[in-house]
Amino acid sequence: MTAPLAIAGLSVAFRHNGEERRLLDDVALTLNRGEILGLVGESGSGKSLLCRTVMGLLPSAKLQVTAGSIRLDGEDILAGDRFADIRGRRIGMIFQNPTSHLDPVMRIGQQISEGLMRHKGLGAQAARAEATDLLAQVGFADPPRAFESFAHQFSGGMRQRAMIAIALACDPEILIADEPTTALDVTIQAQILRLLMDLRIERGLSMILITHDLGVVAQTCDRIAVMQGGRIVETGEKRALLAAPQHGYTRQLIASHPSVGAAGAHVAVDREGAPLIRVENLEVRFPVGGGFLRKGQALRAVKDVSLSVWAGETVGIVGESGSGKSTLARTILGLTPATSGDVLFEGASLAKDRGATLRRLRSDAAMVFQDPFNSLNPRMTIGATLAEVLKTQGETPPDRIAARIGELLDMVGLERSFAGRKPRSLSGGQCQRAGIARALAVNPRVIIADECVAALDVTIQAQIIDLFRALTATGKLTLIFIAHDLAIVRNLCERVVVMHHGEIVEDGPSTRIFARPERPYTAALIAAIPDIDPDRPLNGGTPTHIQQELAP
C-alpha cells in the first residue's frame, strides 16, 4: 500500500529583484495511512510553508517550487495544477488562528455548506442537514443554533471546533493542522487535541500536526519530523526520537522544553518580617458595554484578592486568559486603579497615600511586558531608552550614564553595540532582553514580568528563563512572574499562585502544588499541560477521580 502523501526533494525559493533565498531545502517526508505526524520547529523553520506548499497555497507570487515532487496516492500533484480537486476534498486544513481564518460576515453553517455544495454537489437543504450533523460531531451542544451563528459569537475553542468542522466537511483523507492549539488556553488545548485524536480514529484520517511544542507532539503523534532552517533534520518514531535524539538541534529543543528541567535551587526567604508587597482585599472592576441611555455592566477582573510577597521571593502567578492575573499585576504597580481594597508596598498604602507610594513604586519596582516589539518605543534606540530611565531615576550621575548602559546590556547578555540600535532591527529575544535591561535600569527591588516569554520560541524562552534565574539567584531581587504556562513557572518559581475568574484558587510552594494540587481547578490545569513524556498522557483537561479525591 502506498503512503497517502509522499514528499520528495522539495525545494521552495523566494525570488525578488534577482535575489534568491531557499526557504525549503530538499525536504523529504512521508505520511502513512492513519497516522499522526508531528512536524516540529521554531518560527521561520519552514514548517507552515511546507504545508502551504502541499495545499498549493504559497503566500506570495515571489515564492516558487524549484524542485521536488508531492505525491498523493502515488500521483504527483505538482505536475498538473490539480489543487482545485485536492483542496478541501482530499486534504483539509485547519489553522492556528481561527478568529482570522473564519469569515466574520458569513454564518458558520454557510462556510461549511459552501464546501459540501461545491464538492459533493449537495442542495442547500441537504448541505444544511449535513453541516448541522458535522457541528454536532465536533462538539457543539446546539448545532442548529451554531449553524446560524457568526464566528465572533463563539469562544476561541469553539471557533477552532468550527474550523475543524469546515475542514472535515467533504471527508478528506488527510488533515493538516497548522498550530491548531497555540492560541488557546491549556485546558481548551487539551480538549481540541482530544477531539482531533478521536476524529482520527472515527474517520481513519491521516494527519500532519504542525506545532512548536514538543509536549503536544509527544502526547498526540505517532512519528515526529523536526525542521530547522527549511530542512528536515530528523525524522523518527516518537518514543525512539524523544528517548535518543540524533541531531543536535533536536537535543536542544528537548532540553529547552519547560517540562524537562527540574526546579532550580532557591534562596531561602525570610517570611517572618513584614512582606514587601501586601495586597488586601483587592477588587478591580471595568465598565463594559453600556452607553447612552443604556446601563453598562461591570466586569469584575479581580475579586477580593489578598496576597503577600516577601523580599527575595520568586512568585509565579498562573491562570488562563481572563483570569485577572495581568490586571492584578498592573494594579499592584498602580497602573490600573483599584475599585476597592489596598496595595501596600513596604507598608506604604496605595489607597491612603497614593502619591508617595507611587513614587516609591516607580523607583523600586519595574515591569517586563509580553510583546517584545511593542514594549519598546519604536522611535528610540535601546541606548536612548535606557538613558531616559537612568536620568528619570536620578541615581546615576550624568557622566556615569554611558558606562551604566554598558553594564546593563552586559547583565542581560546583549552586546554593547546594541545601544545604538532601534527595536525594529532586533529579534524578539533581543528585544525582550532590552526590555529586561530597561527594568533593571531602575535598579528595582521587584520585577513584575507579565507573560514575558509567551511570544518567544522555546529555545529563546529557555534563555530568558535562565537570565531571570541568574538575576534572582542573589536573593536581592524579588520576582513576580505572570504566565499561562505552568511548566515554565514550575521551572522558575519557588511559589505558585493560581488564579481563576479573578480569584486566587491556590497559593503555595511549587513543589507541593505540582505534586499535590489541593483544588480541582489546579489539578485540571496541571493535568492539561502536554508533558514531553509520552507515558504521562493528557487527560483532556478534566480532573481525574484521583485528583478529585485529593481536593478538599
Add this chain to the structure above:
Amino acid sequence: MTAALAPRHRLLRRPMLLAGLGLLGAFVVLAVFAPLIAPYDPIWQDSAARLVPPSAAHPFGTDNFGRDVFSRVIWGARVDLQMAVIGVVFPFLIGTAIGTVAGFFGGWIDALFMRVIDVVLAFPFLVLMLSIITILGPGLGSFYIAMALVGWVSYARLIRAQILVLKTQDFAVAAASLGFSRGRIMFRHLLPNALAGSLVFVMSDTVLVLLNGAAISYLGLGVQPPVAEWGIMVAEGQGFITQAWWITLFPGLAIVTLAFGFSLTGDALADLFGVQE
C-alpha cells in the same frame, strides 16, 4: 554600498516619492521664479490679442481680456501653492494640539472636544466654510480663518484616535511604570509615534484644501480678480467655453498636476511609514 551613498540610493528605489517630490519641487520653482519664467505680465491686457488660440507666442492662448494664459498659470502657482500650504498648517497645528490633549487626558476635556467635533462635522465642509466667509466677507484672509476654524477637526480626530491606541501599548504603559512625567510620555513617547500617520494625512488634506480654495475662488468668494488664480481662471473661462476652451483647460490641468504631486508624495510616505490610510 557605502554609508554616504545610502540615502540617495534609497530615494532612487522609491520612484513614487521621487516623482511626487519632483512635481512639488517644480511648482515651487514656478512660484518662486514666476517673474523670471513667465513671458508676460499676468494682468497685462493686450486688446489686439483677445481669445487667441495656443500658439508659439502664447503656448496656452489668451483670454477674453487678451491676457496670456501661460503666464497667468505660472503666476497662479504662487497663490494656489500658498493657499494650500497655509490652509493646512494652522488646522494641523490646532488639531494636533487638541487631539493630543483630548486623547491623553480623556475625561470631560475629551468629551467636550468630541461634542464640538461632532457638531462641526455635521456640517458639510464647504457649507460651513461658505457660512463663515459669509460672515467675514470674501477674500483670501477669510479663507484662511475659515480653514483654521473648520479644518482642525479632522486632525484632532486622527491624532486623538492614534493617542488612544498608543496609550494602551506596552511601551506607553512601561513609560508610566518607570515614573516618567506626563509631559515626557505625551511629547516623547506618544506624539512622535502618532505624527507619522498624520503626516500622510497632511498630504491628502493639502489636496482637499487646494481644491476647496480654488472652488471658493471659482464661486467668487475667495481670491478676487484680477489676481491670477487657477479657480478664478476656470470661472472666467467657462463663459467662453464654446469659443476658447484653452482658458478653462490649462488652469484646471495645473490644479490636477499639483494635486497629483501631493497625492503621490502622500502615498509614498504612507508606504515608507507603513501607515494604512
Add this chain to the structure above:
Amino acid sequence: MRPPRTAQRRGAEGLHRYRFILFRPLQFLPVLLGISVITFFLVRLIPGDPARILLGTRATPTAIANIRAQYGLDEPYLVQYFFFLKNLGAGEMGRSTLFKIDVLRLIATRIEPTLALVLAGVVLALLIAVPSAALSARRQGGAADHAVRVLSTAGLGFPSFWLGAMLILLFSVKLDWLPVSGYGTNLGDKLVHLVLPGLTIALSLSAVLTRSLRAGMIAGLGSDIATAARARGMPENVVFWRHVVPNALVPTVNLLAVNIGWLIGGTVVVESVFAVPGLGQLMVRGIFSRDYMVVQGVALTFACATVLINFIADIVTVALDPRVEL
C-alpha cells in the same frame, strides 16, 4: 421541523442589533443643538443692525419693528437664541428677501434636484469604483492595475468645477449629446440633465472609493479568510466575490459616510457649474444677494441631512457586519 425554527430564531437574534434605531435619534439632540447654535450665530455675527441684515436695506419701519419683536433682537443673545429655537419649532425660518417667500417653502422646492444629484453621484461612483477596484486588485501589478492606480490617484485632485466644465465641453459643445445646464421639468428630461452633473460628482467620489476598495480587496485576497476559503477548495471567483468583497465593503461604507459631507459640499459647486436649481445654488445666490435667512436655512438643512445620512450609514454597517453592535 428544523428550518422554520431556526429561521424564526435568526430573525429574533438579528433584531436586537437594530434596537439602536429607536434610541439613537435621542443621541442626535446635542448635535442638533450645536448645529442650531452655529446657524444662529451665523447671522448674528455679521456686523451691522441684525434687523436690517435680515430684511435688506429697503425694509419698511413696520417690518423692522415686527422682526425685532419676532426674533427678540433687542434682547441679549441667550434670549434671542430661545426666540430662534421657538421660531424653528413653529417651522418659521424667516422670509427670503430675494425670492419674497417663506424660506422653509423655498428650501422645500429645492431639495429634489440636490437629492437626485447626490443619489446619482453615489450610484454612478459605485458603478465605477467596484469594477475598477476589482479589476485592479485581482490583477495586481498588471497594466489595468497601473492604469486604475494612476487614474484614481490623479482623480483625487480633479476640481469638480473644472471637471464639469470639461464634460460640458466634450459632451455638450463638441458632441452635442447632452444639455449644457439647467434642470428638466418631467422625469426623462430631469434624468438627461442629471447625467453630466452626476458624473462630475461620481468621478471625484469614485477616485476615493476605488482606492479604498482596492486596498481592502488586496488585503482581503492575502488575508487568512481567503487562504482558509482556498484551503477548502473554493475557486478564486468564489473566494473573491463571496468572501473578499463583502469584507472590503464594510470600511468603504464608513468611508462613504465620512465623505458624504464632502459630497454635499460638492453639490454646491457642481450646481453652480451646471445651473441646477438645488440647495447649493440657492446658498451661493443667498450669499451674493445678502439673503441671510436663506443662507441660514440652507446651512441648517444641509447639517440635518448629514446627520441623517450618517444614521443611515450606521444602519447599513450593522446590516453588512454582524460584529457591529451600536
